[in-house]
Amino acid sequence: MSGATAIVNAGNVPETPLRRAWRRLKARKAAMFGLVVIIALVLIAIFAPLIAPHDPIKQSWTAVRKAPSALYWFGTDEVGRDLFSRIIYGTRASLAAGVISVGIAVALGVPLGLLAGYGPRWVDAILSRVTDAMLASPFLILAIALAAFLGPSLTNAMIAIGITATPIFIRLTRGQVLAVKVEDYVESARAVGNPRWRIAVKHILPNVMPQLLVQITLTIATAVIAEASLSFLGLGQQPPSPSWGSMLNSAQRFLTNAPWMAIWPGLAIFITVLSFNLLGDGLRDAFDPRERG
Amino acid sequence: MLLLIARRLMQLIPTVIIVSMMIFGLQQLLPGDPATIMAGEERDPEVIEQIRKQYRLDQPIPVQYVYWIKGVVTGDLGESMRLKEPVSTLVAQKLPVTLQLATMAMIIAIFIGVPAGIVSAVKKGTVWDYVVNVISLWGISTPNFWLGILLIFLFSVHLGWLPASGYVSPFVDPWQSLKTTIMPAFVLGNSIAGVLMRHTRAAMLQALSSDYVRTARAKGLNENRVILAHAMRNALTPVITLGALEFGTLLSGAVLTEQIFTIPGFGKLIVDAVFNRDYAVVQGVVLVTSATYILLNLLADLGYILVNPRLRP
Numbered sequence: 001m002s003g004a005t006a007i008v009n010a011g012n013v014p015e016t017p018l019r020r021a022w023r024r025l026k027a028r029k030a031a032m033f034g035l036v037v038i039i040a041l042v043l044i045a046i047f048a049p050l051i052a053p054h055d056p057i058k059q060s061w062t063a064v065r066k067a068p069s070a071l072y073w074f075g076t077d078e079v080g081r082d083l084f085s086r087i088i089y090g091t092r093a094s095l096a097a098g099v100i101s102v103g104i105a106v107a108l109g110v111p112l113g114l115l116a117g118y119g120p121r122w123v124d125a126i127l128s129r130v131t132d133a134m135l136a137s138p139f140l141i142l143a144i145a146l147a148a149f150l151g152p153s154l155t156n157a158m159i160a161i162g163i164t165a166t167p168i169f170i171r172l173t174r175g176q177v178l179a180v181k182v183e184d185y186v187e188s189a190r191a192v193g194n195p196r197w198r199i200a201v202k203h204i205l206p207n208v209m210p211q212l213l214v215q216i217t218l219t220i221a222t223a224v225i226a227e228a229s230l231s232f233l234g235l236g237q238q239p240p241s242p243s244w245g246s247m248l249n250s251a252q253r254f255l256t257n258a259p260w261m262a263i264w265p266g267l268a269i270f271i272t273v274l275s276f277n278l279l280g281d282g283l284r285d286a287f288d289p290r291e292r293g
Numbered sequence: 294m295l296l297l298i299a300r301r302l303m304q305l306i307p308t309v310i311i312v313s314m315m316i317f318g319l320q321q322l323l324p325g326d327p328a329t330i331m332a333g334e335e336r337d338p339e340v341i342e343q344i345r346k347q348y349r350l351d352q353p354i355p356v357q358y359v360y361w362i363k364g365v366v367t368g369d370l371g372e373s374m375r376l377k378e379p380v381s382t383l384v385a386q387k388l389p390v391t392l393q394l395a396t397m398a399m400i401i402a403i404f405i406g407v408p409a410g411i412v413s414a415v416k417k418g419t420v421w422d423y424v425v426n427v428i429s430l431w432g433i434s435t436p437n438f439w440l441g442i443l444l445i446f447l448f449s450v451h452l453g454w455l456p457a458s459g460y461v462s463p464f465v466d467p468w469q470s471l472k473t474t475i476m477p478a479f480v481l482g483n484s485i486a487g488v489l490m491r492h493t494r495a496a497m498l499q500a501l502s503s504d505y506v507r508t509a510r511a512k513g514l515n516e517n518r519v520i521l522a523h524a525m526r527n528a529l530t531p532v533i534t535l536g537a538l539e540f541g542t543l544l545s546g547a548v549l550t551e552q553i554f555t556i557p558g559f560g561k562l563i564v565d566a567v568f569n570r571d572y573a574v575v576q577g578v579v580l581v582t583s584a585t586y587i588l589l590n591l592l593a594d595l596g597y598i599l600v601n602p603r604l605r606p
Binding site for chain 2: 133134150225235252255270
């Protein structure tokens with residue numbers, strides 16, 4: 001996917017790989033749906049105070065477990081807090097957890113992957129063993145164990161998820177580096193005397209980007225579920241701050257007389273995760289050189 | 294083949310050692326004095342001192358690790374602070390429950406995922422393909438714990454058909470056992486079914502466009518036979534090995550599912566341990582899960598080679 005492989009489209013105007021990917025992505029309705037929902041979620045998170053009709057943490061003993069109505073669109077919870085406002089504010093915790101934890105994983109994983117793929121062999125040997133070892137523990141169990149030892153808080157949950165997701169990015173980057181480092185343009189960059197780090201950053205990294213972008217999108221989906229899971233268990237966002245996972249936890253106790261408490265947070269997690277999965281799938285197809293169009 | 298197994302086992306040694314170091318290292322993340330934290334509510338200095346001695350916390354970290362790993366190798370995973378029982382006993386009690394759940398989930402996932410994936414590939418581009426894709430996305434994107442809560446609402450609270458929580462061993466009452474485990478098994482199987490659908494579809498599409506399928510069709514074989522006897526047999530190999538790997542994922546999923554359905558398995562053990570600050574149990578559970586996962590990986594690897602002669606050395 002280098003600049004050299006830019007193809008020529010019907011109008012004989014050169015089309016860069018990025019433009020081609022965007023054109024293909026736009027043609028995929030499911031992916032575009034995902035993208036639009038994600039943009040909407042980001043806007044909701046940013047403008048939460050303007051959108052939410054009520055204070056998300058204000059309790060009201062006169063409005064305990066009220067069914068959805070014109071005043072409380074999604075109903076209220078066991079201490080009379082407005083569920084709609086809590087869902088709106090909960091977007092912040094979920095998106096922050098998704099983006100920050102994957103940010104940690106990328107910030108750690110990509111440089112280490114470049115180092116493993118393009119550095120000395122002994123570094124590769126050590127990093128690959130550590131990656132194997134981390135991937136040998138199921139994702140959520142490792143995240144729970146880390147969050148348990150670090151202590152329960154949203155920040156620690158994000159750190160735990162980020163560290164747990166790091167080996168995915170080490171392995172992906174390393175694999176891509178090994179694939180492109182034998183390409184002619186990398187060989188020639190080395191032949192003209194470029195230092196290793198420069199080749200890694202200037203020539204190899206851009207070629208890893210498409211795969212990385214796909215993986216980032218899909219891992220955000222996993223991270224959102226992981227944060228919700230940790231918060232559900234009480235290891236993430238702490239009360240009274242709203243989080244979709246912890247809202248589901250309290251909803252479980254009131255299934256008989258307030259089932260609406262369980263519907264909305266779950267639906268919010270589902271829609272968010274689905275959107276990132278749809279966008280990730282679309283990006284994968286859009287960047288796939290084997291796909292036509 | 295024996296040589297191959299031996300070689301694979303040798304390759305696993307560094308991974309296993311690093312995993313054990315990581316799990317042991319978790320203890321170092323505890324903020325403050327580990328002995329005081331491990332003592333929990335107990336503020337008696339004598340108790341704290343005893344914990345410090347028992348876990349050799351007064352010794353250098355590498356020495357602590359050597360003692361710990363010596364114990365692990367001989368099956369001693371430490372003692373639960375709260376339950377005053379050896380961690381290995383607790384693990385042995387809870388693991389079968391989770392394994393039962395995971396096996397049922399896997400059966401459900403295979404029964405839904407594989408046929409749906411085949412249909413989707415054979416009917417590519419039709420409404421069937423579309424429906425399967427939607428179901429698979431639903432499976433992958435639905436949080437286990439939400440689905441669990443919705444099922445409890447429908448089948449326990451609303452219809453009253455199934456118990457919302459609890460567990461009965463199949464050796465005590467098979468029918469009751471099925472009733473208590475079918476919902477959590479479905480919840481667990483749902484997400485794996487989505488993954489299996491996608492992989493079966495991809496593998497089938499590849500098989501259907503291969504030369505041997507074209508040859509089989511050219512010979513004038515019945516289309517059903519081409520799909521079932523030729524394409525499916527080859528396509529299912531990677532899917533089966535993937536299934537073995539997904540078994541590890543089931544252990545992760547069991548954590549929340551067991552919590553929701555109050556099933557006294559492995560997942561509930563780790564969650565309860567986390568809240569009771571029973572760190573030896575947390576470490577023990579992660580260790581056993583990782584070991585199981587590594588073993589499943591090895592079996593999947595060997596199984597793949599066994600059915601795929603081209604990969605043999």
